[in-house]
Amino acid sequence: MTWINRLRLLAGLIGVLLLVAVLTLIFNQRQTKAASLSATISADTYSVGAAYGGTVTKQYVRDGDSVATGDKLFTIQSVSLQQDVANGLKIQSSPAYDVDTTMGTLTYRATVAGEVSYLQARLGNSLGTGEPFAKITVTNSQYIDAHYLLSPRDYGRMTKGAKATILLPNNISIAGTVSTIEVATENGQAATQVRVDSPELTTGNLGDLTKSGTPVVATIQLRDDGPLAGVSDLTFDFLQQIGLT
Numbered sequence: 001m002t003w004i005n006r007l008r009l010l011a012g013l014i015g016v017l018l019l020v021a022v023l024t025l026i027f028n029q030r031q032t033k034a035a036s037l038s039a040t041i042s043a044d045t046y047s048v049g050a051a052y053g054g055t056v057t058k059q060y061v062r063d064g065d066s067v068a069t070g071d072k073l074f075t076i077q078s079v080s081l082q083q084d085v086a087n088g089l090k091i092q093s094s095p096a097y098d099v100d101t102t103m104g105t106l107t108y109r110a111t112v113a114g115e116v117s118y119l120q121a122r123l124g125n126s127l128g129t130g131e132p133f134a135k136i137t138v139t140n141s142q143y144i145d146a147h148y149l150l151s152p153r154d155y156g157r158m159t160k161g162a163k164a165t166i167l168l169p170n171n172i173s174i175a176g177t178v179s180t181i182e183v184a185t186e187n188g189q190a191a192t193q194v195r196v197d198s199p200e201l202t203t204g205n206l207g208d209l210t211k212s213g214t215p216v217v218a219t220i221q222l223r224d225d226g227p228l229a230g231v232s233d234l235t236f237d238f239l240q241q242i243g244l245t
Contacts, residue, residue, distance in 0.1 A: 032224040034154060036194075039146035039166075039218040041201065041210055046112045048121075049133035051097055054078030057105065059123040061134075067110040070095075073134060074121040075107040080129065114138045142210050144176060144196035146218040155183060155190035157222040164196045167217040168209050174200040178220060194220065 058075035061067060082104035085091060093099045098107040108121070118135035120127065127133055144166055150158065164176040176198035183192045196218050201210045208214075 032157070032222045034148055034150060034158065034220050034222055036146040036216075036218040036220075037149055039144055039196075039216045041142055041212055041214040041216060042145040043143070043212045044138040044141035045117065046114070046136045046138055047132045047134075048073060048096075048108055048110075048136065049127070049131055051129075052076065052078040052081045052106055053127045053129040053131065054080070054106075056121050056123055056125045056127065058107070059121065061116050061119065063116055063119050065116045066114070067116060067136065068113050069110055071110045073108045073110060073116075074123075075105050076121070076127065076133075077103075077105050079104070081106060108133065110136055112136055112138050114141075137212065140202040142201040142212070143179070144194075144198070144201075144216060144218050146194045146196055146220075148190075148192040148194065148220075149186065150190040150192055152188075152190060154222060155192060157224075158192065158194070158220060159223055162223070163221045164198075165219045166196065166198060167219070168206070169215065170209060172206075172209075174198050174206075176200075176218070194218070196220070 054076040056074050057077045060072040060074060067073070081091060081099070081101075085101045085104070091099050091101060095109065095111050097109060099105075100107075114136040116134060117137040118132070120131065121133040144164075148158075158178070158181060160178055160181060162178040164178055166174050166176050168174065176196040178194055179197045180195040181192060182194075183190050185191070200206070
């Protein structure tokens with residue numbers, strides 16, 4: 001065998017080894033990602049009520065109205081409040097409501113800025129103590145509510161603070177971070193509910209794509225515990241830096 005043929009053989013072997021190494025790294029990297037079974041954009045909500053029930057005598061807002069912190073929502077005439085005052089109980093106003101002990105009324109106020117998403121306190125309605133009289137969807141509080149079905153091993157590799165990629169309906173991807181993880185066992189698998197936060201949901205120019213209920217796909221980076229974990233991470237970090245991934 002001539003030296004040229006030997007060099008060709010050596011080059012071929014090196015090429016095969018490099019191909020196997022690249023394919024192994026790609027396979028290893030793919031095993032460290034989990035795509036959601038379902039995921040939607042949600043938002044934090046604030047419930048109004050629970051101090052005193054009664055009859056709604058004034059209504060200042062309707063479903064869908066935007067409110068600022070401190071805005072009046074509704075006024076309730078409360079027999080329970082009047083009885084407590086008559087028994088000598090001191091009832092004071094708070095940021096959540098203004099108390100008029102003479103009239104026996106409470107005027108509830110918004111303690112957060114947002115949109116009225118549920119309103120039970122309508123003019124003339126009677127409300128019981130402890131009921132949610134209204135709900136306010138908090139402004140700029142959008143997050144991703146994502147669901148996964150994982151093996152026990154993969155669930156063990158899902159961690160708070162992990163990076164996530166959120167694919168919107170228009171195929172734009174934004175970055176996020178895992179904030180909370182909840183799990184229940186389902187047929188030996190980990191049915192996992194994850195909250196993913198992303199500043200781009202509230203600060204980006206995404207318009208209606210960030211409304212509650214919008215379906216998305218959330219892919220989470222799992223902790224890489226494979227035998228090539230260190231090599232894989234270093235390689236893909238390098239490829240990202242030079243713009244090849």
